[in-house]
Amino acid sequence: MQVYLDHAASSPLRPQARDAWIAAAEVVGNASSIHGGGQQARRVLEEARERLAATLGCDPIEVVFTSGGTEAVNLAVKGLWSARPQGAREIVLPDGEHHATLDSVAALVDREGAVPRPVRLERTGAIPVADFTAALPGAAFATAMVANNELGTISDAAALAEAAASAEVALHLDAVAAFGHIPLSFSAWRADAAGPGGLVAMSVSAHKVGGPVGVGAVVVARGARLHPQIHGGGQQRGLRAGTQDVAGAAAFAVAAEAALADQAAEGVRLGRLRERLAAGILAAVPDAEPLGDPVRRVPGTLHVHFPGARGETLLFLLDQHGVAVSTGSACQAGVPEPSHVVQAIGRDEETARSVLRFSLGRTTTESDVDAALAAIPWAVERARAAGAARSLRS
Numbered sequence: 431m432q433v434y435l436d437h438a439a440s441s442p443l444r445p446q447a448r449d450a451w452i453a454a455a456e457v458v459g460n461a462s463s464i465h466g467g468g469q470q471a472r473r474v475l476e477e478a479r480e481r482l483a484a485t486l487g488c489d490p491i492e493v494v495f496t497s498g499g500t501e502a503v504n505l506a507v508k509g510l511w512s513a514r515p516q517g518a519r520e521i522v523l524p525d526g527e528h529h530a531t532l533d534s535v536a537a538l539v540d541r542e543g544a545v546p547r548p549v550r551l552e553r554t555g556a557i558p559v560a561d562f563t564a565a566l567p568g569a570a571f572a573t574a575m576v577a578n579n580e581l582g583t584i585s586d587a588a589a590l591a592e593a594a595a596s597a598e599v600a601l602h603l604d605a606v607a608a609f610g611h612i613p614l615s616f617s618a619w620r621a622d623a624a625g626p627g628g629l630v631a632m633s634v635s636a637h638k639v640g641g642p643v644g645v646g647a648v649v650v651a652r653g654a655r656l657h658p659q660i661h662g663g664g665q666q667r668g669l670r671a672g673t674q675d676v677a678g679a680a681a682f683a684v685a686a687e688a689a690l691a692d693q694a695a696e697g698v699r700l701g702r703l704r705e706r707l708a709a710g711i712l713a714a715v716p717d718a719e720p721l722g723d724p725v726r727r728v729p730g731t732l733h734v735h736f737p738g739a740r741g742e743t744l745l746f747l748l749d750q751h752g753v754a755v756s757t758g759s760a761c762q763a764g765v766p767e768p769s770h771v772v773q774a775i776g777r778d779e780e781t782a783r784s785v786l787r788f789s790l791g792r793t794t795t796e797s798d799v800d801a802a803l804a805a806i807p808w809a810v811e812r813a814r815a816a817g818a819a820r821s822l823r824s
Contacts (some may be wrong), residue, residue, distance in 0.1 A: 437791030444640035451681035481683035487615030499606040499635030502648035503530040506602040506631040512657035514570035522572035524549040526774035554723035555583035566597035577608035581722030582731030595628030602631040610639035610689035630654035641685035645678035700730035710803040730790035739813035742766040747809035
């Protein structure tokens with residue numbers, strides 16, 4: 431039986447989300463069709479939109495369903511660029527963002543002449559509000575993560591949104607790693623912002639909260655200027671054309687409701703398990719170093735530097751012992767690279783190659799943590815031996 435400690439990559443499908451998916455999938459009809467079957471599908475879809483909106487703190491019309499978090503980020507980033515103020519070419523881009531954001535901006539740099547305005551991260555991985563604020567004037571738009579997907583560190587989203595509103599710069603928040611784990615509210619963070627400035631878009635993903643893979647959403651404020659990236663049908667306010675995934679939307683809404691219902695209690699439980707794991711690692715490997723903010727963090731995420739042990743080697747060794755972890759984002763097509771997030775907080779490349787992310791979730795138990803702790807010293811010893819042998823050969 432595998433010990434699964436990679437919930438930040440994908441969390442197991444919740445039974446109630448699976449049931450909702452199956453029930454909705456049995457409705458025959460395209461939600462854009464006007465016959466009875468189509469209208470029945472439309473009712474299921476719009477109920478899901480309303481229910482998901484309630485968990486996100488936004489109006490139902492502001493929810494745009496996508497194929498996942500990556501598409502949601504692409505729609506927000508590229509859509510805001512296409513609708514930017516005339517002459518504006520600079521994008522406020524904190525270091526250490528998810529590759530969905532970094533690669534979207536890189537594409538705009540290559541194809542459109544965009545110019546990133548970097549914002550250095552604090553040592554903990556948080557986005558410094560003062561530096562972010564200073565970078566805003568005259569920008570085309572800004573983007574930022576609510577919680578870092580590798581470190582688990584939480585930034586002050588409300589303050590970032592307030593700064594963007596004051597500067598009259600559109601802001602996209604990547605809430606994929608935060609949704610379901612910490613309180614968030616699109617309307618509260620948007621506050622009194624009007625028109626195209628302040629918080630105008632926020633991305634989330636279903637499979638991070640126990641929904642199905644292949645479903646996401648971006649919240650787009652009513653008054654936002656954002657251009658669609660997919661054309662052909664005019665669905666969802668014309669922002670995302672195409673036949674909508676009714677079953678996926680229904681399952682996402684149910685998973686989100688369940689995640690929020692459990693959020694407070696699970697936060698306490700997972701925080702205790704994370705501390706148990708951290709204490710056990712430090713007892714067995716004294717020179718190991720937890721990274722990220724020790725307090726302002728997603729409850730179930732623990733990011734650890736193991737000096738002298740390559741992360742990918744540790745990953746494979748732990749996998750042999752039935753313990754699933756990761757070295758960071760799962761969106762890099764399985765290519766072992768140094769963590770750009772660890773480098774963004776000022777650490778060197780060797781450190782960035784010697785980290786593991788343990789991410790706990792609703793199925794994690796004390797016995798899972800103990801099984802991981804039993805395997806970690808063995809894995810570190812062998813990974814360090816492999817590293818020493820590699821050094822001798824080079």
